[in-house]
Amino acid sequence: MYITSYPLSPSFRRVIVLGLGFVLTHSFLPVRLAAQAGPRTIEIAAADDMKYDKTTIEAKPGEQIRIHLTPKGTMPKIAMSHNVVVLKRGTDAAAFVAAGVSARPTDFIAPEKKAQVIAATPLAGNGESVEITFKVPAVAGSYPYVCTFPGHFVAGMKGTLVVKK
Numbered sequence: 317m318y319i320t321s322y323p324l325s326p327s328f329r330r331v332i333v334l335g336l337g338f339v340l341t342h343s344f345l346p347v348r349l350a351a352q353a354g355p356r357t358i359e360i361a362a363a364d365d366m367k368y369d370k371t372t373i374e375a376k377p378g379e380q381i382r383i384h385l386t387p388k389g390t391m392p393k394i395a396m397s398h399n400v401v402v403l404k405r406g407t408d409a410a411a412f413v414a415a416g417v418s419a420r421p422t423d424f425i426a427p428e429k430k431a432q433v434i435a436a437t438p439l440a441g442n443g444e445s446v447e448i449t450f451k452v453p454a455v456a457g458s459y460p461y462v463c464t465f466p467g468h469f470v471a472g473m474k475g476t477l478v479v480k481k
């Protein structure tokens with residue numbers, strides 16, 4: 317092997333070092349951006365038929381997710397609004413929803429049942445959209461989610477967040 321040593325001026329060496337530093341920093345940039353891309357977004361739509369178009373969400377324990385809900389009906393908000401309320405494992409969803417039926421100021425979530433809520437979007441009317449970002453429980457299992465607008469749960473507006481490794 318034949319090695320040639322070029323005499324480099326200190327300032328030229330500085331340029332090379334800075335250039336190398338620039339290349340290294342920027343080649344790692346996409347990786348860092350990917351890591352900061354934020355929570356995974358789950359899109360859910362709901363029409364006036366009082367059903368979510370997605371009734372199962374799968375997530376890893378402790379994962380950060382964003383539920384984005386878009387009602388896509390035509391009825392006015394006062395008569396037809398939706399939310400997504402994720403409940404703790406083992407919650408009696410029917411009893412939870414029934415308790416909040418007259419709790420309009422708190423989006424039909426009974427204040428005394430608030431401790432059973434893991435995450436909740438606000439209510440959204442047709443033409444609006446709402447979202448909630450939260451950390452999925454660390455414990456694997458099935459977590460119910462419901463719409464608390466009166467009558468919607470019994471009409472079938474519910475789903476399951478399945479947490480598994």
Ligand SMILES: [Cu+2]
Nearest residue numbers: 397398463468
């Ligand atoms: Cu609803």
